[in-house]
Amino acid sequence: MSKFVLILVVSSLVGLAAPSVFERYRAQMLSGQVETLDPAPTLQDAAVASPVPGRVARLTADREGHFRADVRMNGRPVPVLVDTGATLVAIDEATARRLGIVLRPADWRHSVQTANGTAPAAVARLDRVELGPLAVRNVDVMIMRDGNLPTALLGMSFLNRLRFESDGSQLTLRQ
Numbered sequence: 001m002s003k004f005v006l007i008l009v010v011s012s013l014v015g016l017a018a019p020s021v022f023e024r025y026r027a028q029m030l031s032g033q034v035e036t037l038d039p040a041p042t043l044q045d046a047a048v049a050s051p052v053p054g055r056v057a058r059l060t061a062d063r064e065g066h067f068r069a070d071v072r073m074n075g076r077p078v079p080v081l082v083d084t085g086a087t088l089v090a091i092d093e094a095t096a097r098r099l100g101i102v103l104r105p106a107d108w109r110h111s112v113q114t115a116n117g118t119a120p121a122a123v124a125r126l127d128r129v130e131l132g133p134l135a136v137r138n139v140d141v142m143i144m145r146d147g148n149l150p151t152a153l154l155g156m157s158f159l160n161r162l163r164f165e166s167d168g169s170q171l172t173l174r175q
Contacts, residue, residue, distance in 0.1 A: 057132035059171040067171045071154060072130040073141075074099045078152050082171060086155030088142040089129065095152060096143045099126065103143065112142065119148045129158050134175045136161045 059067040059082065067082040076099055078091065096103065107122040126139045131154070140157040163174045 055133040055175045057134050057173045059173075061169050061171070065168070067166075069131055069154070072128075074127050080152045080154040082159070083153040083155055084159060086142075086153040088123070088140050088155045088157040089126065090142045090144060090149055090153040090155055092144050092149045092152070093146045096124065096141075101126075101141075101143065110142070112144070114144075114148055116148065120145060129154075131158075131173065134162060134173055136175075 057069075059069050061067055069080055069082065070077055071080050072078070073089075073091070073095075078095060078099075080089075083090075091099070093103070101124045103122050103124070107124070108120045110121040110123060111118050112121045122143045124141050124143060126141050127137065129136050129139045136158055139161075142155075159173075165172050
Protein backbone atom coordinates (compact mmCIF):
# COMPACT_ATOMS: atom_id res chain seq x y z
CA MET A 1 0.00 0.00 0.00
CA SER A 2 2.86 2.38 0.82
CA LYS A 3 4.34 1.86 -2.66
CA PHE A 4 1.01 2.83 -4.20
CA VAL A 5 0.84 6.01 -2.13
CA LEU A 6 4.44 6.88 -3.05
CA ILE A 7 3.71 6.42 -6.74
CA LEU A 8 0.57 8.55 -6.40
CA VAL A 9 2.50 11.38 -4.68
CA VAL A 10 5.32 11.35 -7.26
CA SER A 11 2.82 11.28 -10.13
CA SER A 12 0.96 14.24 -8.65
CA LEU A 13 4.14 16.27 -8.27
CA VAL A 14 5.18 15.54 -11.84
CA GLY A 15 1.70 16.49 -13.04
CA LEU A 16 1.84 19.78 -11.17
CA ALA A 17 5.38 20.62 -12.35
CA ALA A 18 4.82 19.85 -16.05
CA PRO A 19 2.35 22.70 -16.71
CA SER A 20 4.64 25.08 -14.82
CA VAL A 21 7.59 24.20 -17.04
CA PHE A 22 5.44 24.50 -20.16
CA GLU A 23 4.07 27.89 -19.07
CA ARG A 24 7.58 29.21 -18.39
CA TYR A 25 8.75 28.09 -21.85
CA ARG A 26 5.64 29.60 -23.49
CA ALA A 27 6.16 32.92 -21.69
CA GLN A 28 9.81 33.00 -22.83
CA MET A 29 8.80 32.34 -26.43
CA LEU A 30 6.11 35.06 -26.37
CA SER A 31 8.46 37.62 -24.81
CA GLY A 32 10.01 38.35 -28.19
CA GLN A 33 13.51 37.40 -27.03
CA VAL A 34 15.56 35.56 -29.62
CA GLU A 35 16.48 32.09 -28.52
CA THR A 36 20.26 31.69 -28.55
CA LEU A 37 22.05 28.53 -29.48
CA ASP A 38 25.60 27.47 -28.86
CA PRO A 39 27.91 28.97 -31.46
CA ALA A 40 28.73 26.82 -34.47
CA PRO A 41 32.12 25.10 -34.26
CA THR A 42 34.99 26.83 -35.98
CA LEU A 43 36.73 25.06 -38.79
CA GLN A 44 39.54 24.07 -36.45
CA ASP A 45 37.10 22.65 -33.87
CA ALA A 46 35.34 20.64 -36.53
CA ALA A 47 38.63 19.23 -37.79
CA VAL A 48 39.61 17.79 -34.41
CA ALA A 49 36.22 16.29 -33.55
CA SER A 50 36.39 12.59 -32.77
CA PRO A 51 35.63 10.39 -35.77
CA VAL A 52 32.38 8.49 -35.94
CA PRO A 53 33.23 4.94 -34.89
CA GLY A 54 32.84 2.31 -37.60
CA ARG A 55 31.64 -1.22 -37.24
CA VAL A 56 33.68 -3.21 -34.74
CA ALA A 57 33.98 -6.89 -33.85
CA ARG A 58 35.96 -8.16 -30.86
CA LEU A 59 37.13 -11.72 -30.36
CA THR A 60 38.54 -13.16 -27.17
CA ALA A 61 41.34 -15.74 -27.33
CA ASP A 62 40.59 -19.27 -26.23
CA ARG A 63 42.76 -21.16 -23.70
CA GLU A 64 45.33 -21.97 -26.39
CA GLY A 65 45.53 -18.29 -27.42
CA HIS A 66 43.64 -18.80 -30.71
CA PHE A 67 40.85 -16.58 -31.93
CA ARG A 68 37.81 -18.53 -33.07
CA ALA A 69 34.53 -17.20 -34.41
CA ASP A 70 31.38 -18.13 -36.23
CA VAL A 71 31.25 -16.23 -39.51
CA ARG A 72 28.73 -16.25 -42.31
CA MET A 73 30.05 -17.12 -45.74
CA ASN A 74 27.60 -16.59 -48.58
CA GLY A 75 24.91 -16.37 -45.88
CA ARG A 76 25.76 -19.70 -44.22
CA PRO A 77 27.33 -20.12 -40.76
CA VAL A 78 30.90 -21.46 -40.73
CA PRO A 79 33.08 -21.84 -37.61
CA VAL A 80 36.58 -20.49 -38.28
CA LEU A 81 40.00 -20.05 -36.75
CA VAL A 82 41.50 -16.60 -37.39
CA ASP A 83 44.87 -17.18 -39.10
CA THR A 84 47.01 -14.20 -40.09
CA GLY A 85 49.50 -16.68 -41.56
CA ALA A 86 46.96 -17.90 -44.14
CA THR A 87 47.07 -15.87 -47.35
CA LEU A 88 43.46 -16.72 -48.18
CA VAL A 89 40.34 -17.79 -46.37
CA ALA A 90 40.53 -21.60 -46.47
CA ILE A 91 37.69 -24.14 -46.39
CA ASP A 92 37.25 -27.81 -47.25
CA GLU A 93 35.25 -29.27 -50.16
CA ALA A 94 32.19 -30.09 -48.05
CA THR A 95 31.95 -26.51 -46.80
CA ALA A 96 32.44 -25.20 -50.35
CA ARG A 97 29.54 -27.32 -51.59
CA ARG A 98 27.36 -26.09 -48.70
CA LEU A 99 28.21 -22.51 -49.72
CA GLY A 100 27.18 -23.13 -53.32
CA ILE A 101 30.66 -23.32 -54.82
CA VAL A 102 30.81 -25.79 -57.69
CA LEU A 103 34.29 -26.96 -58.68
CA ARG A 104 35.39 -28.69 -61.87
CA PRO A 105 38.35 -31.10 -62.00
CA ALA A 106 40.39 -28.40 -63.79
CA ASP A 107 39.96 -26.07 -60.78
CA TRP A 108 42.29 -28.24 -58.67
CA ARG A 109 45.41 -26.78 -60.32
CA HIS A 110 47.05 -25.35 -57.19
CA SER A 111 49.11 -27.19 -54.62
CA VAL A 112 49.69 -26.15 -51.04
CA GLN A 113 52.03 -27.31 -48.33
CA THR A 114 50.18 -28.71 -45.32
CA ALA A 115 51.37 -30.43 -42.14
CA ASN A 116 50.74 -33.73 -43.95
CA GLY A 117 52.65 -32.74 -47.10
CA THR A 118 51.62 -31.24 -50.42
CA ALA A 119 47.89 -31.22 -51.22
CA PRO A 120 45.83 -30.11 -54.21
CA ALA A 121 43.73 -26.97 -53.83
CA ALA A 122 41.31 -24.82 -55.81
CA VAL A 123 40.73 -21.09 -55.61
CA ALA A 124 37.27 -19.52 -55.82
CA ARG A 125 35.55 -16.38 -54.65
CA LEU A 126 32.97 -15.94 -51.89
CA ASP A 127 30.28 -13.35 -52.52
CA ARG A 128 30.22 -12.22 -48.90
CA VAL A 129 31.94 -12.99 -45.60
CA GLU A 130 30.42 -11.56 -42.41
CA LEU A 131 31.85 -11.46 -38.90
CA GLY A 132 29.34 -9.87 -36.56
CA PRO A 133 28.62 -6.38 -37.93
CA LEU A 134 31.53 -6.57 -40.41
CA ALA A 135 30.87 -7.62 -44.00
CA VAL A 136 33.34 -7.99 -46.86
CA ARG A 137 32.34 -8.78 -50.44
CA ASN A 138 34.23 -10.74 -53.10
CA VAL A 139 36.64 -12.61 -50.85
CA ASP A 140 39.11 -15.08 -52.39
CA VAL A 141 38.97 -18.53 -50.82
CA MET A 142 41.19 -21.59 -51.08
CA ILE A 143 39.41 -24.91 -51.09
CA MET A 144 41.17 -27.99 -49.81
CA ARG A 145 40.19 -31.60 -50.32
CA ASP A 146 38.15 -33.01 -47.46
CA GLY A 147 40.35 -34.34 -44.66
CA ASN A 148 43.23 -31.90 -45.30
CA LEU A 149 41.81 -28.99 -43.28
CA PRO A 150 40.49 -29.68 -39.77
CA THR A 151 38.83 -26.26 -39.45
CA ALA A 152 38.10 -23.35 -41.77
CA LEU A 153 40.66 -20.55 -41.62
CA LEU A 154 39.82 -16.87 -41.73
CA GLY A 155 42.88 -15.69 -43.63
CA MET A 156 44.28 -12.46 -44.97
CA SER A 157 41.99 -12.27 -48.04
CA PHE A 158 39.34 -11.24 -45.48
CA LEU A 159 41.50 -9.64 -42.77
CA ASN A 160 43.39 -7.32 -45.17
CA ARG A 161 40.09 -5.60 -45.95
CA LEU A 162 39.75 -4.54 -42.30
CA ARG A 163 41.87 -2.86 -39.66
CA PHE A 164 42.78 -5.18 -36.85
CA GLU A 165 44.85 -5.15 -33.68
CA SER A 166 45.46 -7.57 -30.87
CA ASP A 167 46.72 -7.31 -27.32
CA GLY A 168 47.14 -11.09 -27.14
CA SER A 169 43.90 -11.83 -25.35
CA GLN A 170 41.53 -9.81 -27.52
CA LEU A 171 41.42 -9.21 -31.27
CA THR A 172 39.63 -6.06 -32.44
CA LEU A 173 38.55 -5.80 -36.08
CA ARG A 174 37.19 -2.55 -37.55
CA GLN A 175 35.63 -1.67 -40.85
